[in-house]
Amino acid sequence: MSENLSGGAQPAGMDEIYAEAEQWHVNTGNETIHAKRISGRWRTIKWLAASVWLIFFLGPYLRWDGRQAVLFDIPNRQYHLFGVTVLPQDFWMLSLLLLFFAILLAVATALAGRVYCGYFCFQTVWTDVFTLIEEKLEGNPAQRRKLASAPLTAEKIRVKAIKHLSWMVIGFVTGFSFVAWFYGAGKLWQDFFVGNANAAVYAAVALFTVGTYVLAGWLREQVCFWLCPYARIQGVMLDRTTVVPTYDEGRGEPRGRMQKGETEATRTTGDCVDCNQCVAVCPTGVDIRNGQQEGCITCGLCIDACNAVMDKLGRPRGLIRYASLDEIEGQSVPPMIARPRVWVYGAILVLALSGIIYGLSSLAAIELKVLHERAPLFVQLSDGSIQNKYTLKVLNKTNEDLMVSVSVEADVPVTVTGAEEPIAAKHGEVNPGIVFVKIDRDHLDAESVPLTFVASATQPDGTEVQATRESAFFGPRP
Amino acid sequence: MAENNPFPGENNTGHFWDDNLRELKNPPPRWWMIAFWASVAWWVLYAILYPMWPALPGQSDGENDFTRGILGWTSIKEYKQGVEQVEAVRAQYDEQIAEMTPAEIIEDPGLLQYTLASSKVLFGDYCAGCHGSGGQGNPGYPVLADDDWLYGGSLGKITETISNGRKGAMTAHADILTEAEIDQLANFVVDLAEDGEGSEAGWALYNEKGCQACHGAEANGVLAELPNGDIVTVGAANLTDSIWRFRPGGYESAKHTIKYGVNQSGVEQTRDAVMPAFSQQGQLEGKLSPQQIKMLTVYVHQLGGGQ
Numbered sequence: 001m002s003e004n005l006s007g008g009a010q011p012a013g014m015d016e017i018y019a020e021a022e023q024w025h026v027n028t029g030n031e032t033i034h035a036k037r038i039s040g041r042w043r044t045i046k047w048l049a050a051s052v053w054l055i056f057f058l059g060p061y062l063r064w065d066g067r068q069a070v071l072f073d074i075p076n077r078q079y080h081l082f083g084v085t086v087l088p089q090d091f092w093m094l095s096l097l098l099l100f101f102a103i104l105l106a107v108a109t110a111l112a113g114r115v116y117c118g119y120f121c122f123q124t125v126w127t128d129v130f131t132l133i134e135e136k137l138e139g140n141p142a143q144r145r146k147l148a149s150a151p152l153t154a155e156k157i158r159v160k161a162i163k164h165l166s167w168m169v170i171g172f173v174t175g176f177s178f179v180a181w182f183y184g185a186g187k188l189w190q191d192f193f194v195g196n197a198n199a200a201v202y203a204a205v206a207l208f209t210v211g212t213y214v215l216a217g218w219l220r221e222q223v224c225f226w227l228c229p230y231a232r233i234q235g236v237m238l239d240r241t242t243v244v245p246t247y248d249e250g251r252g253e254p255r256g257r258m259q260k261g262e263t264e265a266t267r268t269t270g271d272c273v274d275c276n277q278c279v280a281v282c283p284t285g286v287d288i289r290n291g292q293q294e295g296c297i298t299c300g301l302c303i304d305a306c307n308a309v310m311d312k313l314g315r316p317r318g319l320i321r322y323a324s325l326d327e328i329e330g331q332s333v334p335p336m337i338a339r340p341r342v343w344v345y346g347a348i349l350v351l352a353l354s355g356i357i358y359g360l361s362s363l364a365a366i367e368l369k370v371l372h373e374r375a376p377l378f379v380q381l382s383d384g385s386i387q388n389k390y391t392l393k394v395l396n397k398t399n400e401d402l403m404v405s406v407s408v409e410a411d412v413p414v415t416v417t418g419a420e421e422p423i424a425a426k427h428g429e430v431n432p433g434i435v436f437v438k439i440d441r442d443h444l445d446a447e448s449v450p451l452t453f454v455a456s457a458t459q460p461d462g463t464e465v466q467a468t469r470e471s472a473f474f475g476p477r478p
Numbered sequence: 479m480a481e482n483n484p485f486p487g488e489n490n491t492g493h494f495w496d497d498n499l500r501e502l503k504n505p506p507p508r509w510w511m512i513a514f515w516a517s518v519a520w521w522v523l524y525a526i527l528y529p530m531w532p533a534l535p536g537q538s539d540g541e542n543d544f545t546r547g548i549l550g551w552t553s554i555k556e557y558k559q560g561v562e563q564v565e566a567v568r569a570q571y572d573e574q575i576a577e578m579t580p581a582e583i584i585e586d587p588g589l590l591q592y593t594l595a596s597s598k599v600l601f602g603d604y605c606a607g608c609h610g611s612g613g614q615g616n617p618g619y620p621v622l623a624d625d626d627w628l629y630g631g632s633l634g635k636i637t638e639t640i641s642n643g644r645k646g647a648m649t650a651h652a653d654i655l656t657e658a659e660i661d662q663l664a665n666f667v668v669d670l671a672e673d674g675e676g677s678e679a680g681w682a683l684y685n686e687k688g689c690q691a692c693h694g695a696e697a698n699g700v701l702a703e704l705p706n707g708d709i710v711t712v713g714a715a716n717l718t719d720s721i722w723r724f725r726p727g728g729y730e731s732a733k734h735t736i737k738y739g740v741n742q743s744g745v746e747q748t749r750d751a752v753m754p755a756f757s758q759q760g761q762l763e764g765k766l767s768p769q770q771i772k773m774l775t776v777y778v779h780q781l782g783g784g785q
């Protein structure tokens with residue numbers, strides 16, 4: 001072996017393999033990506049999608065019925081959503097909600113790749129804003145690179161300090177707004193700056209400030225490459241029909257720079273002029289001309305860039321465009337409606353959504369639980385009748401305290417003690433009560449008799465609310 | 479080696495074997511290294527802030543068998559703080575209860591809930607051994623969950639019972655009455671328990687033999703009733719209801735009680751019926767405090783719905 005290869009001689013074919021290796025570039029963040037900012041259709045859409053995040057910042061200031069419209073009050077275990085109050089007992093709806101969003105993400109990915117990544121993901125949006133600030137302070141990508149390698153001057157320090165400070169401020173506002181959803185915005189403003197909020201609040205805000213600063217300021221696309229699990233599983237969700245930013249190879253190749261004196265009629269090259277604009281604008285540093293790849297977040301900015309070039313050259317737009325692999329290869333593309341995936345995903349979405357709607361619309365105002373005393377299971381009274389003891393738990397899910405009266409229904413005559421007075425049920429709480437049920441020995445023809453407990457109350461606005469619970473009465477063997 | 483590197487710019491370590499077999503440097507991504515060193519820094523910081531190392535052999539004195547950490551945090555300390563917090567909450571209730579009578583506690587739904595919940599532990603420690611965890615009683619020990627009270631079921635009477643204890647007494651009649659008389663009386667109390675009415679002959683014998691002196695003129699264990707509703711009793715059982723003081727009850731059981739009595743010293747087969755006084759003794763931490771007795775009174779009173 002060693003004789004053959006001495007002096008660096010290589011067997012035939014190795015050159016090609018090495019050439020391929022040249023192309024193989026893994027972005028591990030050793031080089032900061034300074035993407036060029038240009039305007040265009042997808043850029044506008046990107047801003048529109050990103051602006052939805054304003055709800056995150058402004059939402060906590062929305063009021064409803066004299067309180068914060070959406071408030072996740074963890075200490076009191078009450079979750080207010082406009083007119084509805086959800087208690088932990090209703091949390092099965094949360095699992096449906098999570099299912100809904102998980103499937104929505106899957107549908108979106110199957111149909112249009114990582115649109116979520118490109119337009120809406122907080123990592124993308126925050127990074128976008130952070131780099132915008134960077135551009136405003138340090139200039140365009142070329143100036144930024146120059147500044148990075150320039151010696152440390154007072155001016156450089158000033159610019160950098162302002163940049164990092166504004167990043168921190170955004171991080172802080174992010175954390176503050178997040179906590180406001182849980183703590184109440186008004187209370188947070190009052191407590192936070194005078195040191196009256198609790199440790200969890202400060203810890204959460206600090207975590208968010210640092211997290212936002214590090215993730216959007218420093219890690220940026222590295223998060224998408226190496227940290228985000230969703231980025232990793234997208235590979236199994238895409239197929240040949242998924243619409244993603246694609247370079248139309250047939251049209252573009254052979255790529256080549258414009259030559260002096262060459263006209264549209266005489267050129268021997270394809271439509272791609274190898275101007276590298278698509279790479280320059282890419283926030284993750286991807287060359288989309290190598291095909292769809294793990295780094296691409298489907299943001300469409302390279303489409304804007306290439307279209308601008310094509311416009312300048314007078315060539316048709318869409319050398320890079322949203323297209324599926326099938327479409328690019330000229331295969332017939334079935335309409336969306338004819339794909340089984342769409343139906344399966346759609347059905348799950350509809351199911352989850354109807355579950356949530358059903359849950360929200362049928363939220364019971366009160367709930368009743370009945371625990372039968374087991375020691376003793378029953379007791380014989382001096383008149384020979386049998387008595388059972390029950391602990392009641394009345395959950396009042398309304399926003400008002402209620403007087404809940406409890407009655408017992410059975411096929412045999414029963415005497416109920418302990419329920420003469422209604423139970424004062426505080427709102428949002430489980431209120432206990434103890435009830436004794438007595439049945440005459442003559443009416444007991446089985447070891448157990450089914451009972452139905454009925455709790456009912458009148459709300460301040462006059463509506464009747466009711467909850468029932470099945471239980472049983474136990475006695476000695478007849 | 480590195481001077482005549484045949485593979486320049488390849489990022490190798492400069493170690494070669496057999497001409498072209500070489501060791502490459504393949505550094506992990508920078509963020510990975512940053513995270514790695516950050517974790518190392520974290521553990522150093524952790525070791526400074528928190529208890530982490532066991533003390534060297536010979537240096538541990540039981541208390542300080544680990545490095546303390548400058549925050550001084552320990553899990554036992556955190557636990558104790560938690561207990562303090564709970565106790566601060568309980569103190570509010572306990573203070574109110576100290577000022578109130580059992581009747582007033584029952585009137586206040588919040589305090590009643592607190593009392594029932596916290597006395598459950600007391601009941602389990604002091605009472606459940608004989609009376610059962612839910613007051614369901616045991617052979618020889620009365621049921622507390624029913625409506626039959628030997629010494630009265632008012633709050634005052636229950637307090638008295640828990641504080642001072644009770645000891646019933648009934649003469650052993652084996653030598654006093656004839657076998658036929660015992661038989662007749664046993665049948666008489668079974669009749670009473672079943673339909674509340676005894677034969678005239680039975681009543682005559684009952685009165686003649688002096689049973690009414692303890693069990694009362696109506697055989698219901700009541701000697702007299704006070705204006706406040708309390709009853710005067712010596713703790714003799716109510717013979718007219720269907721609850722038997724000594725189980726299993728019925729003819730044989732009644733005969734046994736009549737023959738050998740209750741708490742008769744020297745009578746081997748006598749019935750035991752003794753409850754200790756809890757204001758003086760309690761197995762766990764000495765006697766029960768008045769506050770504990772008050773809370774237990776409420777608890778026992780509510781077991782069967784109160785009387």
Ligand code: SF4
Pocket residue numbers: 245278281282283284285286287288295296297298299300301302303
């Ligand atoms: S390749 Fe294009 S679509 Fe993909 S991330 Fe880069 S700019 Fe966005």
Ligand code: SF4
Pocket residue numbers: 247252271272273274275276277278279289305306307309319320
């Ligand atoms: S922007 Fe368009 S023309 Fe320019 S290099 Fe990219 S694909 Fe080719």
